[in-house]
Amino acid sequence: MDVRLRKAFRYPDDLDDEREELDEEEQERVIQQLQGQNEARNAQYSMIFTGIPLFSATVFVPSMLSASTAGEAFLSLLGIFSLLSSAYTMRRAPLYPDRKGKKPLLAEDERLTWLLSALVPVNGAVCLLLTACFFIGAGSSYTIRPVLYLIPGAMLAVILLARETMLSVDLSALKDLQYEYKGA
Numbered sequence: 459m460d461v462r463l464r465k466a467f468r469y470p471d472d473l474d475d476e477r478e479e480l481d482e483e484e485q486e487r488v489i490q491q492l493q494g495q496n497e498a499r500n501a502q503y504s505m506i507f508t509g510i511p512l513f514s515a516t517v518f519v520p521s522m523l524s525a526s527t528a529g530e531a532f533l534s535l536l537g538i539f540s541l542l543s544s545a546y547t548m549r550r551a552p553l554y555p556d557r558k559g560k561k562p563l564l565a566e567d568e569r570l571t572w573l574l575s576a577l578v579p580v581n582g583a584v585c586l587l588l589t590a591c592f593f594i595g596a597g598s599s600y601t602i603r604p605v606l607y608l609i610p611g612a613m614l615a616v617i618l619l620a621r622e623t624m625l626s627v628d629l630s631a632l633k634d635l636q637y638e639y640k641g642a
Contacts, residue, residue: 493629500624507620508549511613515541517606533591533607536584540610543581544617547574551621578618585611 518537525531551574588607 489629489633496627496629503620503624504548507617508545511541511545511548511617514609514613515545517609521606533588537588537607537610540581540584540588541613543577543584544610544613547577547581548617548621550574578614581610581614585614 515538518534518541522531522534522538525534550570589611592604592607
């Protein structure tokens with residue numbers, strides 16, 4: 459004997475009526491939980507994406523020490539500078555800019571902001587120079603492989619993409635909606 463239980467059909471609008479609303483404390487708890495998860499994930503990504511350029515900088519150390527010309531040593535030094543500045547940008551640039559102007563900026567914060575705003579374009583210019591050296595130096599007799607000159611530009615692109623992804627999670631809109639939808 460086959461026994462089947464049947465459920466009555468409901469329209470999607472009917473399902474919304476049964477949804478339980480969250481009260482203010484529950485809303486606050488959910489938002490704090492999401493913020494905690496977001497901050498933990500950002501800290502993890504920040505650590506990983508700071509370590510990758512630092513590890514990549516070790517590729518240029520042997521070529522800098524065994525360079526056959528001053529130009530080759532200088533390009534290796536530029537590669538190390540670029541990778542270290544990419545790591546510094548990932549580690550030190552603020553993830554949560556103050557949009558409403560509530561927090562006063564300290565002199566140290568102003569210097570850090572200026573340094574970071576200048577560091578990314580300078581690093582980008584160094585990466586372009588190294589990329590040009592890749593295309594120019596492909597047939598040269600350098601002891602360093604020209605493909606290594608592409609690493610700093612790739613790392614900068616990865617760092618900027620990772621930072622943009624980390625910044626894309628904005629819980630302030632959720633916080634603004636918090637008290638619009640009050641529950642029971």
